[in-house]
Amino acid sequence: MKILCVDMGNTRTHCAVVEDMRVLDSWDVYTKDFPDSLSRGGVRALGVDGLSWCSVVPSGAALFQCRLDSDFSDLDAYRLTFDTSPIPIDSKNPAQVGQDRIAVAVGAGAFFKPPYIIVDMGTAVTIDLVDSGGVYSGGAIAPGLYAFTDYLNERAALLPRIDPAEADYSLSVGKDTREAMQVGCVKGFCRLVDGIISDIEADYFRGQCARPKTIFTGGSVALLPKKWLAERKVECNLANIGLFMAFKFNKGNRL
Numbered sequence: 723m724k725i726l727c728v729d730m731g732n733t734r735t736h737c738a739v740v741e742d743m744r745v746l747d748s749w750d751v752y753t754k755d756f757p758d759s760l761s762r763g764g765v766r767a768l769g770v771d772g773l774s775w776c777s778v779v780p781s782g783a784a785l786f787q788c789r790l791d792s793d794f795s796d797l798d799a800y801r802l803t804f805d806t807s808p809i810p811i812d813s814k815n816p817a818q819v820g821q822d823r824i825a826v827a828v829g830a831g832a833f834f835k836p837p838y839i840i841v842d843m844g845t846a847v848t849i850d851l852v853d854s855g856g857v858y859s860g861g862a863i864a865p866g867l868y869a870f871t872d873y874l875n876e877r878a879a880l881l882p883r884i885d886p887a888e889a890d891y892s893l894s895v896g897k898d899t900r901e902a903m904q905v906g907c908v909k910g911f912c913r914l915v916d917g918i919i920s921d922i923e924a925d926y927f928r929g930q931c932a933r934p935k936t937i938f939t940g941g942s943v944a945l946l947p948k949k950w951l952a953e954r955k956v957e958c959n960l961a962n963i964g965l966f967m968a969f970k971f972n973k974g975n976r977l
Contacts, residue, residue, distance in 0.1 A: 723741065723742065723771050723772075723854065723970065724739060724740070724741040724746070724769060724770050724771050724846065725740050725741070725770055725772050725773065725774050725965070725966050725969050726737070726738075726739055726765065726769075726770040726772070726773045726774070727739075727740050727773075727774050727775070727893065727961075727962035727963075727965035727966055727969075728767060728773065728775035728776075728786075728965070729751060729775070729776055729822055729825060729961040729962060729965065730753055730756065730775065730776065730777035730778065730779055730782050730783065730786065731778060731779070731822060731844055731845065732753065732778060732779060732844070732845045733752070733844070733845050733941075734750045734751065734752060734753060734941060735747055735751045735752070735753045735756040735782075736748065736749075736750050736959075737750070737751065737772060737962075737963065738829070738959050740770055740892075740959075740962055740963060740966040741951070743832060743966065743967075744770065744870075745959045745962065745963070746956075747768075748917065748959055748962065749758045749955060750941075753779055753842040754780065755897055756786070756858045756903035757782075757785060757786045757789045760789070761816075762793050762794065765794065765820070765931050767915075771798065771801070772798035772799065772800065772969060773790070773794070773797050773798070773799045774799075774800045774801075774802065774966060774968060774969035775799070775800075775801055775802070775965065775967040776801065776802040776803070776821035776822055776824070776825050776961070776965060777801075777821060778821060778822050778965075779974040780863045787801075787930050792950055797830055798801045799942070800842060800968070800969050800972050800973075801821075802821055802824060802828075802965055802968045803821055803824075804816040804817055804819055804824065804826055806968070806969065806972060807828070807858070807968070808828055808968050808972070809824075809831070809852065809856055809857065809858055810856070810858065811824070811857075811858050811899035812853075812857050812858060812859045812860065813858075813860055816946065819858070820848070821849050822842065822844075822961055823842070823850050823861070824857075824858065824964070825851050825960075825962075825964035825965050825968070826840045826842050826850070826878070826939055826960045826961050826964055827840055827850055827858045827964065827969050828964035828965075828968050829939075829957070829960040829961060829962070829964025829965075829967060830937050830960060830964070831964075831967070832963055832964075832967060833907040833937060833955065833957070834935045834937070836852045836853060836855065836856045836857075837842075837851065837852060837853050837854045837925075837926055837927060837932075837935065838851075838852050838935040838936065838937065839852075839919055839922055839932055839936040839937070839961070840852070840861075840936075840939070841865065841915060841919070841936060841937070841939070841940075841959075842936055842938075842939050842940045842960075843864055843867060843939070843940030843941065843943050843946070844940045844941055845866050845868075845869075845944035846863050846864065846865060846866050846869075847863070847864050847866050847867070847911075847915065847940075847942075847957075848861060848862070848863050849861050849862045849864075849915065849918045849922070849927075850862075851922050851926060853926055853936035854926070857939075859926075859936070862918045864914060864918075866942060867886055867908070867945055868886075868893075868902055868910055868942065870907040870908070870910065870911045871883070871884050871885075871886050871903075873907065873932045874903060874907070878956070880899075881899065881903065882899065882900060882903070884900055884903050884904060884907065884908075885945075886904075886907070886908045886911075886942075886945045886946070886947075887944070887945045888904070889904035889905075889907075889908035889909065889947055890904060890947075891908070891909060891948075891950050892939065892949065893905050900947075908947065909929060909947075910945065911948045912947065916920065919932055919933075919936060920932075932956075933954070936954065936955065937955045937956070937960065938951070938954055938955065938956045938957075938963065939956070939957055939958055939959075939960035940958070941958075943958060944958055946948065
């Protein structure tokens, strides 16, 4: 089974062709340019058996659905939402849970048995838990890495824009303005993530370390300090793997 998986985010739409849990090809498109960039001929050339998608952009989702109805009506299409999710959603308002958060929660199940934690680094950083019963149990949402690194430059005339990929994670004190911003913004961002993971670990992992069952994904992962990210599980196509798994489940296959 070969499926075209589409994860429509606020900034970028991540597409991948997934077959039997293997990502054969993947590419990004700016969401403002999607779905116009998706041609009927291009999709046919991929030789896919179906399409699985999710979106956190209501206007974009509406446009894409219209495009599917008009140009791809013969394609077996499935949309992952809270009420089509293959895993239960424990939330005060399940309809408000981002479809991308559900997708990565499902995808992480290809690597771990529950409980496990998913950290998705995008426009926002989301840190979510699937509990020991295999239930999506909620999580945390914080500003993404670029919000940390760009905010001060945009609001303070004398503070430069910094590249988070250049940050020295070993520093505890910066010796100039740029280094000080790297410590405060980049290292501070990493410590925020670690703190939330630590709290989840204390409440849900029964004394076990959560690190071996935490997976990182998202477009900003490559910008994170290598020293901090070392030995952590990273899967940049996690949402697309989750969309593939959800498609199979929707067609009657077990996860």
